[in-house]
Structure formats: structure tokens, C-alpha cells
Amino acid sequence: MYTAVLIKGKTYSVMGHVFLLNQEKEIEKKVFQYLNGNEFFDCKQLDVPDDDKPVKDEEPKEAEEEPQQEQKIYTETELKDMKKDGQEAVIVDLGGDPSEFKNEGERIAFILENQEQQEKTGE
Structure with a gap:
């Protein structure tokens, strides 16, 4: 089991979850793998039985999937349709x-500009 607290x-909205401060x-x-290490979250992994420990062969598969989930590129129309909280999460x-x-x-301009820069640098 995994838990996360927005600190x-x-x-913060990510992968179908909406996090509220200190909840x-x-x-x-x-989701744990995506958020773990993010300075905005305190993530915990609870009850780790030996069966759930990753096998070395499985790790590269998980690492390959993660970047695809992070690379959502929003259009100006999508951003305008979002509520303020969603824009702030982006x-x-x-x-x-x-x-x-x-x-x-200002929020939309920042998002569009930074998405463009990340596309150019390949991040």
C-alpha cells in the first residue's frame, strides 16, 4: 500500500487523483513512483511483503512507462477549459x-511556453 500527502x-491533480493540502x-x-521525490509530497510505502519487492528484470519495464505518463502536452483550448486548480497543478x-x-x-502563457521549451530540450 502507498500513501501521499500534499505538503x-x-x-494538486495527477493521474486521476486530486490532492488537498495535508490530506x-x-x-x-x-502514482507513488511518479510522486516519490517530488518536493510537494510526502510519500510512504507501507506493508512491503517480500513478494511485492521488484525483481531486477521488472524495473526497466516500469522505467519505460513513466516518461510517457509525464509528457502530456496541453493545448491552449484545453488549458482554458481547465479550472484554476488544474492549471496550477500543471x-x-x-x-x-x-x-x-x-x-x-498568465498561467496559460507560462504553461504553453514551458511545454514548448521542454519539447525543444527533450526533457
């Missing part, structure tokens, strides 16, 4: 601070 920001939420292994995913933006236009 920075107000909300612990049970998550799946793939900003956090891109390494930004949502509190720096005064309105929806």
Missing part, C-alpha cells in the same frame, strides 16, 4: 510556482 500548495491519500504504485508539474501568476492568462 506544499493548495491542490493523506491512498495511491497506486504507479504549473507545479512544470516546476513553476502557481502563486506567481495573477490570472488565467
Whole structure:
């Protein structure tokens, strides 16, 4: 079993989960792997029986899947249809601070610009 607690920001939406500040939420292994190491979360792995420990042959398969989930590219229309919390979650995913933006236009401009830069650098 895996859990995650949002420790920075107000909300965070990822892989079908919406996290609220300081509320612990049970998550799946793939969500744990994605969020573990993110400074905005405190992630824990509980009750690790020997059967659930990854076998060395399985690790590369999991590593191959993870980048595909992270690389969601949003269009301006998709971003405009999002609520503020969703836009802020995308900003956090891109390494930004949502509190720096005064309105929806600034949030969308930041997201589009940073997505473009990441595409060019291949990150």
C-alpha cells in the first residue's frame, strides 16, 4: 500500500487523483513512483511483503512507462477549459510556482511556453 500527502500548495491533480493540502491519500504504485521525490509530497510505502519487492528484470519495464505518463502536452483550448486548480497543478508539474501568476492568462502563457521549451530540450 502507498500513501501521499500534499505538503506544499493548495491542490494538486495527477493521474486521476486530486490532492488537498495535508490530506493523506491512498495511491497506486504507479502514482507513488511518479510522486516519490517530488518536493510537494510526502510519500510512504507501507506493508512491503517480500513478494511485492521488484525483481531486477521488472524495473526497466516500469522505467519505460513513466516518461510517457509525464509528457502530456496541453493545448491552449484545453488549458482554458481547465479550472484554476488544474492549471496550477500543471504549473507545479512544470516546476513553476502557481502563486506567481495573477490570472488565467498568465498561467496559460507560462504553461504553453514551458511545454514548448521542454519539447525543444527533450526533457
